[in-house]
Amino acid sequence: MTTPLIILCLLFIPLLVARAIGGTGKTRLGGTIGIALAFAFFGVGHFFETKAMTRMIPPFIPFATPLVLATGLLELGVAAGLINPANRRLAGLLGIGVLVAFFPVNVYAAFNHTGMGGHVQGPIYLLIRAPLQSLLIWWAWFFVVHPGDAVQSNSLGMMQIFRKGH
Numbered sequence: 001m002t003t004p005l006i007i008l009c010l011l012f013i014p015l016l017v018a019r020a021i022g023g024t025g026k027t028r029l030g031g032t033i034g035i036a037l038a039f040a041f042f043g044v045g046h047f048f049e050t051k052a053m054t055r056m057i058p059p060f061i062p063f064a065t066p067l068v069l070a071t072g073l074l075e076l077g078v079a080a081g082l083i084n085p086a087n088r089r090l091a092g093l094l095g096i097g098v099l100v101a102f103f104p105v106n107v108y109a110a111f112n113h114t115g116m117g118g119h120v121q122g123p124i125y126l127l128i129r130a131p132l133q134s135l136l137i138w139w140a141w142f143f144v145v146h147p148g149d150a151v152q153s154n155s156l157g158m159m160q161i162f163r164k165g166h
Helices: 001-047 050-055 064-083 088-111 117-121 123-145
Strands: none
Touching: 001 064, 001 088, 001 117, 001 123, 050 064, 050 117, 064 088, 088 117, 088 123, 117 123
């Protein structure tokens, strides 16, 4: 189950680098780059693991392979939109929608021990996947969509970790 670790690295490394280089003023940018890299990783995966991802789709859904390829393009489009400041908020909202809409396929794959990665481990994988999916949704909201000028606190109620510089 290395994929969740890769995703966490894609999220946190740009965030930490941006903070180290640019201080707290670059935290939001680092978080945005992290989620963009994660979506690029997801999108590319659709083209390198097409057969495995096709097996994740329930059989009652037609055109599974073209659907996998189309959703890969969609995720790559979200990644590109996140990098472009003019489209960033819309891409963040679209990314959240994608994460919510695609989660049932992950549940189906886990319960049917099909697909790739941790899904073959069965429903136990959802103990990792569901919190990771929640983190991705929160991350996109917090660093990309969240209104306001300052990143002041996270939704978990922890102490102020990041504050945008003056």
